[in-house]
Amino acid sequence: MKAKILDVEALRAISPMALSAFARSEGWSRTESYGAHADVYAGPDHPEVILPRTDQLADYAAVMSRLIGVFAAHTGRDELAIYRDLVGADRDVVRVRAVGTSDDGSIPLDAGVRIIEKARDMLLAAACAVNAPQSIYRAGANRQALEYMSRVKLGQTEHGSFVVTMLAPVPPSLPPAQAPLSADWLTLEDEPVERQVTRRLMTALRASRTAAELALSGDSRAFEDAVSAGVSANLCEAVAGLIEQSQRLDISLTWARTRPIAERQCQVTFSRNDADILKEAARTFHMRAPRPDVKLYGTVHSLKRDQDDIDGVVTLKAIIDDKTRSVSAVLDPVNYSVAVQAHDAQTQVIVTGDLQRNGARWHLTNASVIPLPTDADTD
Secondary structure, eight states, X not given: OOOOOOOHHHHHTSOHHHHHHHHHHTTOEEEEEETTTEEEEEETTEXXXXXXXXXXXXXXXXXXXXXXXXXXXHHTOOHHHHHHHHHTTTEEEEEEEEESSOTTSOOOHHHHHHHHHHHHHHHHHHHHTTTSOOSOOOGGXXXXXXXXXXXXXXXXXXXXXXXXXXXXXXXXXXXXXOSOOOSOOOOGGGSOHHHHHHHHHHHHHHHHHHHHHHHHTTOTTHHHHTGGGTOOHHHHHHHHHHHTTSSEEEEEEEOOTTSOOSOSEEEEEEETTHHHHHHHHHHHHHHHSOEEEEEEEEEEEEEEOOTTOSSEEEEEEEEETXXXXXXXXXXXXXXXXXXXXXXXXXXXXXXXXXXXXXXXXXXXXXXXXXXOOOOTTOO
């Protein structure tokens, strides 16, 4: 039995821009105007159709219903599939497909909630990586990324395993492209930020998949080298969380027809075995990432300043992650003097700065030192 779209609000959700972009991508082209608010489209072996330019027409939903029927009959597809394409024609559509669930495509409720949560985290990680790729993000502090995410919509789930769709906004190309598509990409910087996010997402997913293979073959820097492509701890954790809800994970992106490119769709696939290596990559990123504005408590273990130097180098014994570690820091004359006094008096100090780990060594930058108060009444 073929489904027919009758819901008025659902039909009105199709924008005129998406409608014309869909028609052009399927081989129709504009031939002439029809009245004040519509155009005639035709093509070789294509039925002539009249497409409205505005959704303010009283019978807009009825017109959409008839056009869906025409498109379905011409392409040999069902109306529900045509409707999904039309709704997403002016968006970049990200599909997250959990493969290996039950035969009817259903999954446990908690798993479904987690898939939606991790799909959001994955796209947010890509949004954070647009301007300055780095190994870890405080995603909640990135206002541009959060503003972008506020405009992404959750689409209807689709049949076939369990599929979550995210409808990502993207502005149209102006003027709309009628000519055959060029195989060349615009540079990332020349794209609007909305398209930069989705391009970064697919680039980062491909890079993380490649890094996982290289890491298994013994390349210790595989994930670090992939950071410039948008791979981060945030992305790795999100993808690993998605993989754990299924036997295989397919992530695909259908590019908006209103901003077309040479490839209609791209896809990256992860297996169940990829989850552990992605989680380990995320853990390593967290371990090596700088920790800003850290406060450490410890003692000054050693001091070093050459005669001609202004700044001095100190080594501290401080507690990091519940273990005593050696931490080096370069101090300006004022802070170095405080460190010397604490060393001579064998008193503890409070040191603040940005903590970074290189291999087994810890280093503090932008460091400042104050003596630890000894007064019992002092907090």
